[in-house]
Amino acid sequence: MTRGLIHHIELYVSNVERSTRFWGWLLESLGYEQYQQWTQGCSWKLENTYIVFVQVEERFLQIPYHRSRVGMNHLAFHAESRAHVDELTKALQEKGVSILYKERHPFAGGPHHYAVYFEGPDRIKVELVAPGEEVSCFQ
Structure with missing residues (x-):
């Protein structure tokens, strides 16, 4: 049963190529497989859950991410x-x-x-x- 499980997580990143290298290695070491890839993003999937990385628009790059916000x-x-x-x-x-x-x-x-x-x-x-x-x- 998949009810209540996370379907997918989408993260906007500052550099999709750099993120693809980092997250791809990590996720593949955890059993994920590359699922989708397009010009502005990519995703990896494990069973019924996938994680998506999307290139943030240029106009939003000046606002840095911080996990304490x-x-x-x-x-x-x-x-x-x-x-x-x-x-x-x-x-x-x-x-x-x-x-x-x-x-x-x-x-x-x-x-x-x-x-x-x-x-x-x-x-x-x-x-x-x-x-x-x-x-x-x-x-």
């Missing part, structure tokens, strides 16, 4: 295991992606929340959580 704070994904979180953390570091809350990693969400937090190209926070961990909403 009204709107979306972050996207959180399930990891396969703690080892999967560790593997992705290493891969992110190799790609030059900064790990957030590094001094508390991998328990930045609390003592029973094994996860990695990082930001995408437009500073959208992303979280990858190991299974069986408590839900964390305060970060």
Whole structure:
């Protein structure tokens, strides 16, 4: 049954090519497959859910995104295991992606929340959580 599950998420990005490289690698490592691609955007799909990235119009580029303003704070994904979180953390570091809350990693969400937090190209926070961990909403 799909009732109540998220159908899709659409994110406007400052540079769709840069976002495609970053998010494509990440989403494919989580089992998503590229779903659609057009001049101003692209999407990846996993089962019945897809995530869309669209190039923002030039006139809106001067208004920067910030997760502490009204709107979306972050996207959180399930990891396969703690080892999967560790593997992705290493891969992110190799790609030059900064790990957030590094001094508390991998328990930045609390003592029973094994996860990695990082930001995408437009500073959208992303979280990858190991299974069986408590839900964390305060970060």
